[in-house]
Amino acid sequence: MFKNWTVGRRLVAGFGVAGLTLVLIAFVSYRSITGLIENDGWVEHSNQVRLQLATLLSELKDAESGQRGYLLTGIDIYLEPYDGALRGIKGTLAEAVKLTADNPSQQRRLAALSPVIDSKLAELKETIGLRRTQGVDAALKTVLTNVGKITMDQIRALIAEADQEEVDLLKRRAEEARTSSDTARAIILWGGLLGTILVAAIGWLITASLSRQIGTAVGDVQSSSAELQASAHQQATGAKEQSTAMTEISTTITELLATSRQIAESARRVAQNAEQTAGSARAGHGTVDLTHESIAGIRRQVDQIVAHMLELGKKSQEIGSVLDIVSELAEQTNILAINATIEAAGAGESGNRFAVVADEIRKLADRVGGSAKEIRMLIDDVRSAVNTTVMATEAGSKAVDAGSRQFGEVAASFKQIAGLVSTTTEAAREIELSTKQQSTAVEQVNVAISSVAQASTEMETSAGQTSQTASQLADLSRDLLRIIQPHMMV
């Protein structure tokens, strides 16, 4: 536990114990001296009480001496001691009562003394009055009653008791003073000796522990100062490299700043071009919408063409059906004409004219049949053309559909392009703003880098100073170690 104490705590504890011992010795000495002083006060008090008692007895004796002189001479001048005693007795008794206020036995004794003194003074006053008024005999007669002597003897006895008590008190207090002074002397002597030994032991313990621990700490300080010196050297080297790197970084950041400004200018141009492109895209979108409407109109026209062509094909088919009937009629007419020719041939000469008619009808039927075939071919051509036209129109319709879809896609693409260009514009503006902010930030970084470079230079200087301080610290630690543990020095 003691090993873990700090130096201050150990010093406080050691000096505390020593101080406590000294305080104890001082307290006991103080108590002893205070007791001696108090005892001395009480001794003085007892002497004053004895003095008052002696004064009271002396004043009573003066009063009695004055009474006796007047009784013998009858001259008033002999009453002067009497008069002087009368003026002081009451005060002296009151002072004695006051001084013995803490002593009940003395109070009782003085309380008993007061009527006796009054009786004595009354006897003195009566005898003096009798001498003055009735002469010596009357006065002697009263004196010879021995009342005055008895009273005076009681007074002497009471004052003697009181004085004896005070003497006893003085003796006891003298004994107490001697005991107290012996105790104080012993405490001062043995306490001083014990305190000296205790302080010496504490000093030895503190010195031993501190020299051991401070020696260890100084060793640590030495190694730490060496490490600090090496670290300061490395720090100085690092700071120098850092300063060089900061200079290079500052140069690079300057180039970066120029590049950022170029980027900001380029972004501004991009934003401008993007705005123009957005305007063109919007115009193109409007054109595409108009074209899309035109294509829709073409689509409707093509649908009508297809419908008309299909109707034409249908009509051609109907014509073909009618033509089939015509062809069949022509064929039947041809058959009838041939049969008529056969019949006319069988009719002989009378059938010649009929044969001519039949022959003409047959020719007509032949030509009608031929015409019907031609018409059939024409109709087939028409239907083929209609089919081709329908197919071409359907292909055109599909192409128009594809074109419409493509235009729709183109319109969507234009819309998307417009949106993308708008986004690009915003992005370019944001890039411009960000690049400006970046330029500002890069300028701030450049300033900061300059500050860091300056700090690196200062750090290099500081590292040199640190190294020097570490060297001085190592020297100091060696000196300190030499002071506290000279035997450990090599």
Add this chain to the structure above:
Amino acid sequence: MSELLRRQGFSPMAAQAAALRDAFDRSFADPARPDMALQEDFLAIRIDREAFVLRLSEIAGLHADKKVAWVPGGVPALLGIAAFRGAILPVFSLALLLGHAAKPSPRWLAIAATAPVALAFDAFEHHLRVSAETIHRREASTKDRPFVRDFMSAQQQGRPILHLPSILDALGMPRRAGGRERSDTDVQKLDGR
């Protein structure tokens, strides 16, 4: 005429119809042509893609799309019987008689003038009226073509002329008198002999 009408603004079909009408009307206005007796009428037919002609003088009628009722028995060339103006006549296939493959139902029927029989063939093309110079005559038919004697060259192609009496003889059909079959005198007249 049709070209003139076409130039006058008529459509080709209208111009052709007008030309037909005009030719029909003009035929009745023209006088009878004296060379009619030197010409002979034929029916151009086609049997299994082979072109033949029939003398119009050897047939009594031409019909199409007649219903032929099949009857059991008889020669293989007999297709059945058909009704012609109240008469029931047997119908024979010319294709089978000529050795061609049989078709299911030939459309055209020609009634022989000298016998109560109808001959069926695939297609009737048109009527031909040719002069006697275009007919090459022979006395007898060859073995590979037993029913063909004469040939006709018209419209830049030659066509064999089916000899209907030989076919009727081959069928064993009795020829009746009073037919319009051309006699040798008529032939000599046509030949200018």
